[in-house]
Amino acid sequence: MPAYIYILIFFSIFILIELITVIRVLAKNLPTVKRIKITFRINLVIFFTGLLMLLASALFDINYLQYEAPIPHSEWQKISFRDFRGLNRPDQTLDGMNEFAFVVTEMRVKEKNNEIDVTSYFHPSRSYVYSDVLDNDKLLTHEMYHFHINEYICRLFRKEIADLKGVVSIKELKNKYLRLENQWQRNYDDDSYHSYVLGKQLAWQKKVDSCLLATKKYEDPIVIIK
Amino acid sequence: MKIIKVIFFSALACVVLNYGCNSNKVSDDFHMEKKFWDVADYEAAISGIQFHTAKEEKFPNYSDPLKAPIFAKMVDINNLSVVLEDTTLGASHREKFSQKMFDHIRNIENIYEVVDRQDKFIYPMELVELYRFNFQLQLYYFKVGNEEMIKNAVDPNDANTRDIAKRNEQTAVNNYEIYISELRREDSYSTDALTRYAEVINEYYPKLIAEFPNANYSEMVEKINTIEKKLKSEEIKKALDNIKGIIEKKNIEKAQADSLLKAQTIPVIPK
Numbered sequence: 328m329p330a331y332i333y334i335l336i337f338f339s340i341f342i343l344i345e346l347i348t349v350i351r352v353l354a355k356n357l358p359t360v361k362r363i364k365i366t367f368r369i370n371l372v373i374f375f376t377g378l379l380m381l382l383a384s385a386l387f388d389i390n391y392l393q394y395e396a397p398i399p400h401s402e403w404q405k406i407s408f409r410d411f412r413g414l415n416r417p418d419q420t421l422d423g424m425n426e427f428a429f430v431v432t433e434m435r436v437k438e439k440n441n442e443i444d445v446t447s448y449f450h451p452s453r454s455y456v457y458s459d460v461l462d463n464d465k466l467l468t469h470e471m472y473h474f475h476i477n478e479y480i481c482r483l484f485r486k487e488i489a490d491l492k493g494v495v496s497i498k499e500l501k502n503k504y505l506r507l508e509n510q511w512q513r514n515y516d517d518d519s520y521h522s523y524v525l526g527k528q529l530a531w532q533k534k535v536d537s538c539l540l541a542t543k544k545y546e547d548p549i550v551i552i553k
Numbered sequence: 554m555k556i557i558k559v560i561f562f563s564a565l566a567c568v569v570l571n572y573g574c575n576s577n578k579v580s581d582d583f584h585m586e587k588k589f590w591d592v593a594d595y596e597a598a599i600s601g602i603q604f605h606t607a608k609e610e611k612f613p614n615y616s617d618p619l620k621a622p623i624f625a626k627m628v629d630i631n632n633l634s635v636v637l638e639d640t641t642l643g644a645s646h647r648e649k650f651s652q653k654m655f656d657h658i659r660n661i662e663n664i665y666e667v668v669d670r671q672d673k674f675i676y677p678m679e680l681v682e683l684y685r686f687n688f689q690l691q692l693y694y695f696k697v698g699n700e701e702m703i704k705n706a707v708d709p710n711d712a713n714t715r716d717i718a719k720r721n722e723q724t725a726v727n728n729y730e731i732y733i734s735e736l737r738r739e740d741s742y743s744t745d746a747l748t749r750y751a752e753v754i755n756e757y758y759p760k761l762i763a764e765f766p767n768a769n770y771s772e773m774v775e776k777i778n779t780i781e782k783k784l785k786s787e788e789i790k791k792a793l794d795n796i797k798g799i800i801e802k803k804n805i806e807k808a809q810a811d812s813l814l815k816a817q818t819i820p821v822i823p824k
Contacts, residue, residue: 520588520589520635523588523589523591523635524589524635524639525639525641525642526639526640526641526642529641
């Protein structure tokens with residue numbers, strides 16, 4: 328769960344307690360004006376502090392200050408580490424390693440008339456890199472293959488939609504492919520250990536390349552429903 | 554009252570979010586969150602053990618539930634195999650890695666060879682596991698070293714290259730022999746450690762002989778014969794007899810193969 332959610336919960340509980348207290352006080356005898364003013368000021372301070380912390384935390388989830396629109400898979404070749412605009416979290420490492428990146432991809436599904444658009448996106452403002460060397464090709468390759476895996480799963484989804492006969496819940500299908508994608512992404516990272524195990528990294532690259540080639544027919548994000 | 558409540562809740566949040574999980578934390582020298590340790594991780598671990606372990610504290614060992622995983626990580630052979638068995642990595646890279654690991658593991662062995670007032674090892678089981686790790690590393694080290702040398706040689710089949718490769722293999726055998734000599738300190742090991750030592754001998758010496766069958770094992774056999782007279786542990790004696798048996802069998806097979814080859818090359822003089 329993102330950090331700002333925890334902060335939001337904490338401040339919401341606290342402010343709720345304050346609100347209940349104020350309501351109870353108001354329901355009885357009215358306190359002095361001074362007491363009301365102090366209560367109001369404290370709650371205002373807490374509210375604005377919470378709001379600032381919320382905005383600050385949200386910044387580490389999506390860098391809205393340097394926002395870049397999501398990039399579809401068809402344009403993956405233009406992606407470099409300079410597109411990883413997410414903010415580095417202070418003192419955070421991946422298993423103690425400083426040279427790593429984190430990529431956020433999305434399988435976006437839009438239904439329109441008799442068409443379904445299933446597009447794989449890379450989110451620049453949510454993806455971040457910890458490497459001081461932005462020209463680390465091996466690291467970028469590893470991250471791009473996370474994107475390729477997302478695209479491959481999208482293609483499998485498109486294929487199933489294209490072959491659909493009868494009424495099926497697209498939402499349930501999407502969930503099924505999201506679970507499949509999670510499994511692939513986890514296995515990829517476990518096997519290659521974030522590209523540290525070069526042999527496994529290369530084997531995965533070969534595997535994903537052949538899967539993409541085998542599903543090239545389903546490259547187009549738009550699928551017409553029969 | 555309300556200000557007190559604000560301070561209380563903020564402090565509680567700080568405690569829960571920042572410090573709640575940090576009691577009984579192992580030192581940052583030990584990168585326990587990493588799946589595989591590389592050379593830098595071993596350097597950090599050695600520094601942690603040598604310089605950041607308080608006098609009254611023990612080194613990472615199996616008896617300490619908090620530190621046992623550190624030791625297990627240190628002797629995890631996967632740390633070696635993940636690099637040294639990966640043929641997609643260059644021979645030169647693997648050779649450098651194994652050289653550095655070799656230096657580190659010798660350091661760690663020296664650190665753990667501490668004895669008490671009765672000349673008994675304080676970490677006998679840990680030492681045996683370090684030896685096991687060292688045996689595996691040596692198998693990789695000399696194999697990869699030879700591969701690198703052959704790859705870089707102008708003529709891999711020339712006499713000089715083959716001679717160097719042979720000497721490297723013999724060095725591996727001589728290194729393994731050192732750990733047979735080490736058995737002269739049998740009394741410094743615990744009974745459990747000796748049992749484990751026997752298992753490690755049975756596991757790794759056959760691998761050595763299989764990996765480098767053409768090396769000379771006569772000195773090893775001699776060493777075994779000498780040390781067996783002093784040994785008390787039946788398990789160790791049995792393990793060493795097993796190794797002698799394998800070496801003798803290999804020698805017999807080699808002699809038979811040589812005589813067969815000789816018979817085939819002797820020209821038949823027609824009458």
